Amino acid sequence: MIVFQAFILLFVAAGGTAVVFTRDATSQAIVVSFYGLLLGIMFFVFQAPDVALSQIVVGAMALPLMIMLALARIRKQNRKRQQ
């Protein structure tokens, strides 16, 4: 068990760093989705399945979706302004 915990903590640390080092916003939304999934697995490994489920649905699905939709809208607005 402790091995799993150590592994997932390392993965989460690497995932968080990867999110910060991804500079393009669209790619960042996808990386943050994977990071959310990693956090979900972490909560599961630490025996908090309820939180894990919430984390997966919010962090891996809802949050990246909102970021993508907001980015699309900003892009559209910028294009309109250029015309």
Added chain:
Amino acid sequence: MTRRIRLKFFLVSAAALALCFFWGYAGLPAFGHGSSIYADIVNAISVPQRHITDAVTAVNFDIRGFDTLGEEFILFTSVLGVILLMRRTKDEPAGDHEDKAPGRKVPPVSDAVRVIALLLLAPTIVFGWYIVVHGQVTPGGGFQGGVILSSAPLLLYLCGSYPKVRGAAAPRLIEIAEALGAAGYIVIGGACVALGGMFLENLLPLGKAGTLTSGGMVPFINLGVGLEVSGGFTLILLVYLEELMEEKES
């Protein structure tokens, strides 16, 4: 701000953050220890007293049901806020701006994505409802199940088109479902008061622990929350898609 000042500013704040972090870290209980008295009590009473096998649901929807009511309305209000911000104003009428950007073409959705989204659509809906109605038995509940359910319209968008999403999830219908779900929570609480109990006091028969009908009122509250959450997230998706589609249709 020059680079030097920025660097100095960073070093000072990083040092302060590190100090606070290690100070807080030193005060934490040892790894794997430090469960609270509250947690022990909840673990001890959730099955014998409330007939709910998922202690987290017992806390969220029964022991501290009133807190969750507030949380539900945080989501309700934020959805309202998004819809209010994205609403059409007078100077941007619907569908009359053409896409004049040169060389801009929306890439077609690949067949692999279409097939996978189509295959996942029905299981997603079933799984979402499964998570909603099993809140009192296994991890999950109205919130988690609701978000899973709201990913179904997104899958439909991926394997079909926006008009199909609108056809399957008519905004007016979703709005009503969301409002019903949000109101349901208060109605259930009010019904308890009308029946002579306290607000959200679990008055229904508690049933056999570990079955679908256990937990008294908890499954009903979960159903309401499931409707509210899935409706809220679907509405946000619809509002954004509507915005982005206008351009393509015209």
